[in-house]
Amino acid sequence: MSNSSGGGVVPALSAHDLLAAVPGLADTDITVEVEDFRRVPGASLTIADIIALASAIGDRLTAVDGIVVVQGTDTIEETAYLLDLLHPGPQPVVVTGAMRNPTLAGADGPANILAAIQTAASAKSRNQGALVVFNDEIHAARRVRKTHTSSCGTFQSSNGGPLGYLVEGQPRLLNQLTHRTVIPHKITADIRVALLPITLGDDDIVVRSVADHVDGLVIAGFGAGHVPTGLVPALETICARIPVVLASRTGGGAVLSTTYGFSGSERDLLSRGLISAGYLDPIKARILLLTLLAAHCDRPTIAAAFGAAGGDTDATTWPWPTDRNGAL
Known part of the structure; x- marks a missing residue:
């Protein structure tokens, strides 16, 4: 982003411009090739853009x-996870950006780009899929969330914390992912999945209205995965027609499965056919459901995928078993 004549900052800098502003890059002995793929605000990126990006990445991986x-940064938590699901190779795909644009004192973009390049070039980062590097922290795409509108430390991983850190220009991974969740199918962008947060006093009007126009639905329920009693009949009817995934709007912890038994509790909803998101937050759950539907997966495959990705079942139950390298 850079200044515009109309006020405010807009996308204006090329990839070459961004690299030219990174101090110390020439001292790393890392060869960097640049490509301008899109130049749009993060908020205007589409599923089709990220599918095309994943394809372009695949074309470059051998070199x-x-x-x-x-x-x-608006959509990094979504684009990084979608790339993670579509990226089968051992090479890291590192997503980064900036919270403070170049017109501000203390702009963090150059430091984040340098840290991302150092992480992507390191053999320690292989077999970890897509990563998000920000503020000298290395996060797994499947866990990371944007948690603050303006802080440079906005990206956090509530479930598990960061994988590691950049220390003196070197990535140090304190823990590593033990499995990959890759969907080995071509997908299209013509799938609609809605995400509906549940709030105090909700009735079924909005849920029923939205469900008529989507291919899948994610419910961000209260606490451990709860909704008002009045929503239960509608959700049971809807999940007989389209997949409905139950996540928690809290952003941390897993949807429970056996603790609460009242009408609208997690136990009640799961018994009626809703699919648990497990540890996946609602935004990640939407990306996974959308990708599975776009790959033409049936309901048992979708349920198995969520069980593995959300941590409710063993990683080996992922429908397309992979090794740590993502290889089928």
Whole structure:
């Protein structure tokens, strides 16, 4: 982003411009090839854009040690996870950006780009899928969330914390992912999945209205996965027609399965056919459901995928078993 004549900052800098502003990059001995793929705000990216990006990354993988994607931060938690689901190779795909644009004192973009390049070039980052590097922290795409509108430390992983950190320009992974969740199918962008947060006093009007126009639905329920009693009949009817995934709007912890037994509790909803998101937050759950539907998966496959991705079942129950490298 850079200044515009109309006020405020807009996408204006090329990939070459961004690299030219990174101090110390020339001292790393890392060769960087640049490509302008899109130049739009992060909020205007589409599923089709990310599918095309994943394809472009796949075309380049044989010639590089890693990939860095620089984008606006609004949708990083979604684009990084979608890339993670579509990226089968061992090379890291590292997503980064900036919270403070270049017109502000203390702009963090150059430091984040340098850290992302150092992480992508390191052999320690292989077999970890897509990563988000920000504020010298290395996060798994499947866990990371944007938690603050303006803080440079906005990206956090509530469930598990960061995988590691950049220390003196070197990535240090304190823990590593033990499995990959890759969907080995071509997908299209013509699937609609809605995400509905449940709030105090909700009735079934909005849920029923939205369900008529989507291919899948994610419910961000209260606490451990709860909804008002009045929503239960509608959700049971809807999940007989389209997949409905139950997540928690809290952003941390897993949807429970056996603790509460009242009408609208997690136990009640799961018994009526809703699918648990497990540890996946609602935004990640929407991306996974959308990708599975776009890959033409049936309901048992969708349920198995959520069980593995959300941590409710063993990782080996992922419908397309992979090794740590993502290889089928």
